[in-house]
Amino acid sequence: MATAAISHLSTFPNANSHPKHNRGFSPLSSCVSHFPISIHFRSSMPRGCPVRCQSIDTNERKSDRNLLDNASNLLTQLLSGGSIGSMPTAEGAVTDLFDRPLFFSLYDWFLEHGSVYKLAFGPKAFVVVSDPIVARHILRENAFCYDKGVLADILEPIMGKGLIPADLDTWKQRRRVIAPGFHTSYLEAMIKIFTDCSERTILKFNKLLEGESPNDQKSIELDLEAEFSSLALDIIGLGVFNYDFGSVTKESPVIKAVYGTLFEAEHRSTFYIPYWKIPLARWIVPRQRKFQSDLKIINSCLDGLIRNAKESRQETDVEKLQQRDYLNLKDASLLRFLVDMRGADVDDRQLRDDLMTMLIAGHETTAAVLTWAVFLLAQNPTKMKKAQAEVDSVLGEGRPTFESLKKLQYIRLIVIEALRLYPQPPLLIRRALKSDVLPGGYKGDKDGYAIPAGTDVFISVYNLHRSPYFWDSPNDFEPERFMVQRKNEDIEGWAGFDPSRSPGALYPNEVISDFAFLPFGGGPRKCVGDQFALMESTVALALLLQKFDVQLKGTPQSVELVTGATIHTKNGLWCKLSKRSNLHH
């Protein structure tokens, strides 16, 4: 049996001032919970473990166990958690949850207990999955045996019946209508929007550089996480409902309301008691009153946009809609598509839920990808230079197009590698609607593991992406790893990496890797915006590197991680930005 297997994908032959830090909000206000979790686990990273989470000595942890942990495990055995099958159990863990982000602890227990284990947590137990074969079973093969569990409860007040929390009937209906909206001509038109918005950000940086002391100023210090957040907000507004937040350059009540809502989503995902469900809480608790008022501001903005789109409706068949001349349309947005589609009439409330869901789902996730890509590149100057050389040779000083994106292979792989090391969200959440038998997975029980209806499952994408069984040097930043093809010969039930399973794919995905790489989930609930987000990140990163050299302001260790759902920094990604010294156009 091979111990370590395959980490590589082949080349793709066919692939030819953010509210949180500078607008007077709390540092958490930018931290969108795309898919939040109902356990409080916000914390800083362990000292000396900034980027790479290594396993902590098990004995040391066991001796640290305290009463709380033991009591919690006893409870788990006595109550519902004890009824979850025969799998290994991670015990004595509760204190770990408070010291650092949950996904770090889940990684250590994965190495200790294997790729399917039970996490005893007070009266509840969760099954933690870190194996591609088991993930494939839950997400694809038996997908409709699971729903989103606690996630849906938290998101419903914000997203209503949008795709992420929607019940199965609504989901089926809306997914069929929304997914075709992300067709190729739409994505090509979006590249122009990604470029326009990125250029606005770059102009701002240039102005800051030339600003106060035009002669001396060689570099500026900036929180790039905040800047990426503004950029991603502007892009999602234009792409989804043709609304320019203009947040790169200004503040507005709507922008503040968006961040307020995101802040509340994160708060809810990390707070034990859902006090907001108590009658009258929404009127009495000040932060709940603020949340209601933020929602009202966003909703009335979205309602206005829906009204306008409906007034100018031109009803057309889907095929005709996809053939429109997107590059020259004044409004190429998804809202236009959804409103104009023949036979897809929905009430305004549903449309608003759809838009809100995409606004939230597509904003901080993409900002996080850019943040970690820069964080990783800044620590690897040779790779940064290699990326810049690619941008110079493909783009020169020009703007990206769909064609040039195909040639920016290294930039695309940097984006992908950033998503491997920092998946957003690091955990996928499911609840079993019926009893099920999970496969044992690699090195697991051959008979699998029976779980009863109601079992909460975490698929740890973080563990999958850093699994020593499926990746070489799993904690290293190696975008090149995706360019080497190797076949799996040793792991039964896992098909290995094979790009021919997804011909023409610009980016490695879960099909090519047979669920070892899951940045956008998989199966029927897979992200609808994956190509949008990947192209957006590629364009923004390419344009940044075209113009600037980036260094971290402090040490990598000083960048502390926190997570509500996306992995983000505690105090911003402070960088030094200077104009490229090696421009050779």
Ligand code: HEM
């Ligand atoms: C890098 C950026 C992004 C990442 C990492 C990401 C990740 C994900 C993941 C992992 C899921 C599956 C969740 C699950 O199975 O529980 C998902 C679902 C979803 N994402 Fe994204 N996403 C990103 C960007 C976007 C964008 C730009 C949009 C829209 C414009 C979007 C819209 C959605 C929607 C609507 C769903 C729910 C799909 C369904 O249940 O049918 N996402 N995303």
